[in-house]
Amino acid sequence: MSDVAEGAEQHILTLRATPRRRWATRDKILLEASRLFATHGFRGATTRQIAERVGIQQPSLFKHFPSKSSMLAELAVYDMDVPAHHAETAAATSGSAVDRFAGYVAWDLEWYRTMPFDLRCVTEQVVRSERLVEARAAVKRWNAAIGLILRQGVASGEVSESAVAFVPAVLETLSWHMVYTKDASEQTVDDAVRFLLAAALEPRQDLRH
Amino acid sequence: MSDVAEGAEQHILTLRATPRRRWATRDKILLEASRLFATHGFRGATTRQIAERVGIQQPSLFKHFPSKSSMLAELAVYDMDVPAHHAETAAATSGSAVDRFAGYVAWDLEWYRTMPFDLRCVTEQVVRSERLVEARAAVKRWNAAIGLILRQGVASGEVSESAVAFVPAVLETLSWHMVYTKDASEQTVDDAVRFLLAAALEPRQDLRH
DNA sequence: CCTACCGATCGGTAGG
DNA sequence: CCTACCGATCGGTAGG
Numbered sequence: 001m002s003d004v005a006e007g008a009e010q011h012i013l014t015l016r017a018t019p020r021r022r023w024a025t026r027d028k029i030l031l032e033a034s035r036l037f038a039t040h041g042f043r044g045a046t047t048r049q050i051a052e053r054v055g056i057q058q059p060s061l062f063k064h065f066p067s068k069s070s071m072l073a074e075l076a077v078y079d080m081d082v083p084a085h086h087a088e089t090a091a092a093t094s095g096s097a098v099d100r101f102a103g104y105v106a107w108d109l110e111w112y113r114t115m116p117f118d119l120r121c122v123t124e125q126v127v128r129s130e131r132l133v134e135a136r137a138a139v140k141r142w143n144a145a146i147g148l149i150l151r152q153g154v155a156s157g158e159v160s161e162s163a164v165a166f167v168p169a170v171l172e173t174l175s176w177h178m179v180y181t182k183d184a185s186e187q188t189v190d191d192a193v194r195f196l197l198a199a200a201l202e203p204r205q206d207l208r209h
Numbered sequence: 210m211s212d213v214a215e216g217a218e219q220h221i222l223t224l225r226a227t228p229r230r231r232w233a234t235r236d237k238i239l240l241e242a243s244r245l246f247a248t249h250g251f252r253g254a255t256t257r258q259i260a261e262r263v264g265i266q267q268p269s270l271f272k273h274f275p276s277k278s279s280m281l282a283e284l285a286v287y288d289m290d291v292p293a294h295h296a297e298t299a300a301a302t303s304g305s306a307v308d309r310f311a312g313y314v315a316w317d318l319e320w321y322r323t324m325p326f327d328l329r330c331v332t333e334q335v336v337r338s339e340r341l342v343e344a345r346a347a348v349k350r351w352n353a354a355i356g357l358i359l360r361q362g363v364a365s366g367e368v369s370e371s372a373v374a375f376v377p378a379v380l381e382t383l384s385w386h387m388v389y390t391k392d393a394s395e396q397t398v399d400d401a402v403r404f405l406l407a408a409a410l411e412p413r414q415d416l417r418h
Numbered sequence: 419c420c421t422a423c424c425g426a427t428c429g430g431t432a433g434g
Numbered sequence: 435c436c437t438a439c440c441g442a443t444c445g446g447t448a449g450g
Binding site: 234265266268269272 | 419420421422
Binding site for chain 2: 040128169174196203
């Protein structure tokens, strides 16, 4: 589990450090596929469109990937595996639940803010399609870890009970906000963390003002 | 503008009051199309699947709708036109911005909680595709109205400035939460309203505890 | 609302 | 990585 996450993290960190012009064809395919999936949905994006943007002929895609679905599967692992690993670490650490939650949220939003791929819709596809088992398992682990931290916060009286149901979906929304807001900065991330904490915390626990 | 909204509202209110068994074929088509669009995306859902669920042959769909896109277009208007109308009314009313915002949010979440159609993905399709001009216009009106109320709240010192950017997307998320959470109750709506207000309000203005 | 059917486009293969 | 191409499936039409 951890190895998979670290492998994916290593790869994506390498991608981030590499200027886009020098990306290999395989990674260019993933980038353009993610953008077209985000714009037109998985079925709406065609392999011919992907190939055109990469600058190769459509059948050449299948020298790099066995199928269109396998592109989605690889993107889905990128999307969910590393966050799941971080969330599990935050859930397993000792200390204040709210501090660990705030720390995770800050990492998560920064992760999406600097993500090279546009993975909107990939998450949705993961939830829908019964295939993509690896990515679906990562989503489960992520939800379990976030749920655990939040319930720890409820137990210690810091997190409001009714907020637990809304926080995961809202966190996901804020993550995508960081992706598609072009001028999102580290300040934007800070604001979003405070926004989510204000919603999740019991009012009397919010001593920031 | 108002006539369109009221027409759509009338129609959808009629649908709500009618037991599902008695729905006419045309409305059954819209219902099943919305569910399949939500599950497989617009392109992923096929007209043959829709027809099968309705219990008719695929070509018969086109006796009720000129095209598959026209089903999406009609659903998109249902999705956005009525909320846009309500948001504009809330924005144009006098009184406390926060009270009007809270009132709108409560109405919005209850609207989605009791919605007969599953319109997830329809909103996304509206944002993507350059057609669906009517629905796109409604989205614009909705965003403008919500933005106006929020800026009024910022001006009166009630709403936190950094929250303005996040509230529309988060409200949308909470709306969908009401759709796909099967056991969402009026209590769930109340909790979500409080959750969103806690995030959006300047801390000192939250006098609820 | 049905049967019969069509042109277009899809993901993917063969062979080099 | 290219050209040539294929079977399957798509949205939609014709005619009754």
